[in-house]
Amino acid sequence: MAARLSRTASGMHFVGPRASFGASDVDIVGGRKMNRVHRRILFGASPLLVSLLLGPSALVAQDTRDPEAILAAKEWVTPPPEIAEAAMAPRYLNVTLNSVSPDKQWFIHEIGDGPVTMDRFSRPFDELGGLFIDDAANRVRNLTIRTNIGINVISSADGSEVQVDVPRGSRISNTSWSPDGSHLAFFVHTDQATHIYVADPASGDSRQVTRSPVLATLVTTFEWTADGEEIATILVPSERSGRPVLIGAPTGPQVKQTEDGENMLRTYASLMATPQDEMLLEWHATGQLATIDVESREVTEIGDPAMIYSFDFSPTGEHTRTVLLQKPFSYIVPVRSFGRVEQIWDREGTVLAELDVTEMNTGLGDNRPAAPGVSGSDGDPDKRQVAWREDGAGLTFLQQEESDEEEDADSDESAESSDHVMLWAPPFNEDSQYSLYSHESRIQSHRFSADYGILFFRTSQRGNVGEYAVDLGDPDTRYTLIEYDSDDFYANPGSLVMAGGRVGGGGRGGGGGSAGVVETSSDGANVFLYGTSYNEDPAAEGPTTFLDKIEIRTGEAQRIYESDNNNQYERISAILDVDAERFVVSRESPTEIAQSHLITGAQRTQLTDNIDYTPDLTNAPRQRFVVERPDGFRFLVNVTLPPGYTPGERLPAMFWFYPREYEDQESYDERGRTYNINAHPNFGTRSIEYLVRLGYAVVEPDAPIVGKAGQMNNNYQHDLRNNLAAVIDELDERGIIDRKRLGLGGHSYGAFGTANAMVHTPFFKAGIAGDGNYNRTFTPLSFQSERRIFWDAKEVYLGMSPFVYANNLTGALLMYHGLHDQNVGTAPDHSPRLFHALNGLGKKAAMYLYPFEDHGPATEETILDLWARWTAWLDVHLADEDLTITEQQDGH
Numbered sequence: 001m002a003a004r005l006s007r008t009a010s011g012m013h014f015v016g017p018r019a020s021f022g023a024s025d026v027d028i029v030g031g032r033k034m035n036r037v038h039r040r041i042l043f044g045a046s047p048l049l050v051s052l053l054l055g056p057s058a059l060v061a062q063d064t065r066d067p068e069a070i071l072a073a074k075e076w077v078t079p080p081p082e083i084a085e086a087a088m089a090p091r092y093l094n095v096t097l098n099s100v101s102p103d104k105q106w107f108i109h110e111i112g113d114g115p116v117t118m119d120r121f122s123r124p125f126d127e128l129g130g131l132f133i134d135d136a137a138n139r140v141r142n143l144t145i146r147t148n149i150g151i152n153v154i155s156s157a158d159g160s161e162v163q164v165d166v167p168r169g170s171r172i173s174n175t176s177w178s179p180d181g182s183h184l185a186f187f188v189h190t191d192q193a194t195h196i197y198v199a200d201p202a203s204g205d206s207r208q209v210t211r212s213p214v215l216a217t218l219v220t221t222f223e224w225t226a227d228g229e230e231i232a233t234i235l236v237p238s239e240r241s242g243r244p245v246l247i248g249a250p251t252g253p254q255v256k257q258t259e260d261g262e263n264m265l266r267t268y269a270s271l272m273a274t275p276q277d278e279m280l281l282e283w284h285a286t287g288q289l290a291t292i293d294v295e296s297r298e299v300t301e302i303g304d305p306a307m308i309y310s311f312d313f314s315p316t317g318e319h320t321r322t323v324l325l326q327k328p329f330s331y332i333v334p335v336r337s338f339g340r341v342e343q344i345w346d347r348e349g350t351v352l353a354e355l356d357v358t359e360m361n362t363g364l365g366d367n368r369p370a371a372p373g374v375s376g377s378d379g380d381p382d383k384r385q386v387a388w389r390e391d392g393a394g395l396t397f398l399q400q401e402e403s404d405e406e407e408d409a410d411s412d413e414s415a416e417s418s419d420h421v422m423l424w425a426p427p428f429n430e431d432s433q434y435s436l437y438s439h440e441s442r443i444q445s446h447r448f449s450a451d452y453g454i455l456f457f458r459t460s461q462r463g464n465v466g467e468y469a470v471d472l473g474d475p476d477t478r479y480t481l482i483e484y485d486s487d488d489f490y491a492n493p494g495s496l497v498m499a500g501g502r503v504g505g506g507g508r509g510g511g512g513g514s515a516g517v518v519e520t521s522s523d524g525a526n527v528f529l530y531g532t533s534y535n536e537d538p539a540a541e542g543p544t545t546f547l548d549k550i551e552i553r554t555g556e557a558q559r560i561y562e563s564d565n566n567n568q569y570e571r572i573s574a575i576l577d578v579d580a581e582r583f584v585v586s587r588e589s590p591t592e593i594a595q596s597h598l599i600t601g602a603q604r605t606q607l608t609d610n611i612d613y614t615p616d617l618t619n620a621p622r623q624r625f626v627v628e629r630p631d632g633f634r635f636l637v638n639v640t641l642p643p644g645y646t647p648g649e650r651l652p653a654m655f656w657f658y659p660r661e662y663e664d665q666e667s668y669d670e671r672g673r674t675y676n677i678n679a680h681p682n683f684g685t686r687s688i689e690y691l692v693r694l695g696y697a698v699v700e701p702d703a704p705i706v707g708k709a710g711q712m713n714n715n716y717q718h719d720l721r722n723n724l725a726a727v728i729d730e731l732d733e734r735g736i737i738d739r740k741r742l743g744l745g746g747h748s749y750g751a752f753g754t755a756n757a758m759v760h761t762p763f764f765k766a767g768i769a770g771d772g773n774y775n776r777t778f779t780p781l782s783f784q785s786e787r788r789i790f791w792d793a794k795e796v797y798l799g800m801s802p803f804v805y806a807n808n809l810t811g812a813l814l815m816y817h818g819l820h821d822q823n824v825g826t827a828p829d830h831s832p833r834l835f836h837a838l839n840g841l842g843k844k845a846a847m848y849l850y851p852f853e854d855h856g857p858a859t860e861e862t863i864l865d866l867w868a869r870w871t872a873w874l875d876v877h878l879a880d881e882d883l884t885i886t887e888q889q890d891g892h
Helices: 036-042 045-054 067-072 082-088 275-285 665-671 687-694 713-734 749-760 792-798 802-808 830-840 860-878 885-887
Strands: 025-030 033-034 105-113 126-127 130-134 148-155 159-161 169-175 184-189 193-197 206-208 230-235 288-294 300-301 308-313 321-325 340-346 352-356 384-388 395-400 421-423 433-439 443-450 453-462 464-471 478-485 526-533 544-551 557-562 571-578 583-590 595-600 603-606 622-628 634-640 653-654 660-662 697-701 704-706 737-747 766-770 812-818 847-851
Touching: 067 571, 067 860, 082 687, 082 860, 126 275, 130 275, 148 169, 148 184, 193 230, 230 308, 275 288, 275 308, 308 352, 308 544, 395 433, 395 443, 433 453, 478 526, 544 571, 622 713, 653 687, 653 713, 660 665, 660 713, 665 704, 687 697, 687 860, 697 713, 704 713, 713 737, 713 749, 713 792, 737 749, 749 766, 749 802, 749 812, 766 860, 802 830, 812 830, 812 860, 830 847, 847 860
Parallel strands: 653 697, 653 737, 660 704, 737 766, 766 812, 812 847
Antiparallel strands: 025 033, 105 148, 126 130, 148 159, 169 184, 184 193, 193 206, 230 288, 288 300, 288 308, 308 321, 321 340, 340 352, 384 395, 395 421, 421 433, 443 453, 453 464, 464 478, 526 544, 544 557, 571 583, 583 595, 595 603, 622 634, 634 697
């Protein structure tokens, strides 16, 4: 590999050199050898993580063999070292090269330092209608708790790295290339403010370009202008008033009133509640749109301060699409559902035109607001896929003619309504809108060639999908690129590749960059389709990826790249030169972690040195098999066994699952078509497979709930019980499990399933349920895929509520919940109410409520604490009478 570049500079923080595990790369710290990886982690790691890496001598004295003491502890506790090491492994140092510069010379890698620590996570913030704002730094809380601390720029030629200067102790986000790739810009987040920095990728030198702090509350990004000379952002207004302060006693109660009609809202967390909240939101949201000259740092203010929800500058820098948040505010829906208006402004902030008005969505009629964990159902806008043309001509969008005809129920398109590809040119009045192309039915997406001479558009009608090209100089002639049946999954033609070098996931049709520019050959005669082909038996043969060259005028296809799927999986992550067939690919296998390679013809150059930090888990014995329920329904089970497992040895087992709904066997089988037998195992901070290090068999079964459309949950308890019984019987027959020592767990809907299984079956001695809902009467207006309301399906709602059957709990249930859970349907009060019931019924239970955590643990302290209590819980309830699982593993 090429030498890695490094530099030093006073007052700047640098990410350390590339990690390796060579024998010469060790130091002695506290009597324990450390390699470069450990040194890099320890450079910015928390004291807790440092103590774990340095070994037991660095830990506060704690008897890890006393599970009862761990479960009762009122302070943070840590799990066995083999679990802590796996959970805290620095996988965030690995990189996939896909963020390529416009000149195709560099890639960006934002470097992390592991899970956020509680001292930063617990900093004060304002909670306003689902918007969480770090008041001290004028930004959303998510930017404050970022885990990225540095930037590496990686050469596309040889993988050599340049470390970008960033201020010591800061956090980094939003790294983006200038239009020509000569510079990169990024947010720097300190305790007091957010600023924009610009860096030279060749040297790594950086400098601050904002004099005034950025206001990153509603808008959390910035933009380069097309010439690369300016950056547009939202600044804290220069004459901003002080923060609104509530003085004196409350002036009245909190008030909510119903509206006329059926308001089918989800159960939102963190809604606004008082006039004080409204004042505070307006103060936080009001910012100054401005451009900043990158060289001189001169600021040009655009318009007056306003509640700017988003902005999008034209390539010329002369106009901007500006979306403003509108009053009145609401106490029943979050900020994302408030009213907005989209306008076109000039450089002085003068409103030239109104693009769209979005009314506040309070859930009336067929409109359901989006929420954490669920999508919404807003109406279709009049102007669709609005975007600036990169040639500076103005805005492009789709607009369908109004029709009096009813829509064909079997089609995505209106029966007799033409659709138009429009151009709206400056000065953006009624006389400057033009139809560039008209199609007899609805257009699904549209894109252009780089010179905007060719239009590419996609249609979909009754499952028939087509990608077409039209020379706008001869719009009556249409060229067919591909046509296919969307129901034919295995006839995947791929997606159009967009300009810029990035490649999507290889899905079916469409491609990214709606209204953007398509990648063409240098002569403009060809486009390219990238896709993934799956075998009808994915357990026997892994997927392949491909890149096809398509001649625009004939549709003739030539395959220029196809991956090898012989015990490996390879995909293109970036296109550097499509004519020269020069690509960067990511290649992995079941035993080899993904590495990025440069392909130039037959030559391959490895660009990354990613590390598998848990090779024992990667190579742990695995079984994947089908089980059949008594009703004949067949589903998959994945089992991971301890390294060195001896066939026939019966082990205590931990099940981890997440029930899902299906209409029939076919719809279930369809979900497994994209299984990749050649993928490298993917681990995170909460991967339940880590328990194999303690001697458990880890069982991850599918949990299909099957029934007629809209009525699947009529069979919830029946299918839940039969699924688990079939899995246990099969594992018992295979001699894998000790069926008297079984645990079950899950998160969110998996926690809900866990509690249900423990009140409706006798199979499990221990349960672990996180961030769950245990009483469906708290979500009476639908949940998950259930669309009936409580009053139309009372028996279903009550039958699926483990709270109702808490008296039937078998085994012992551990519950954990984030006290700031924002997910709809899993409010933090679910766990205390079920615990209260179990406590009153004399059942075995424990509950751990984690401060500031959302729907899933984020902080280092919480993650380690959870693992400590999980393993202690299993030690107590699944161990042999004489020894805990941990003691058995240690040979006692």
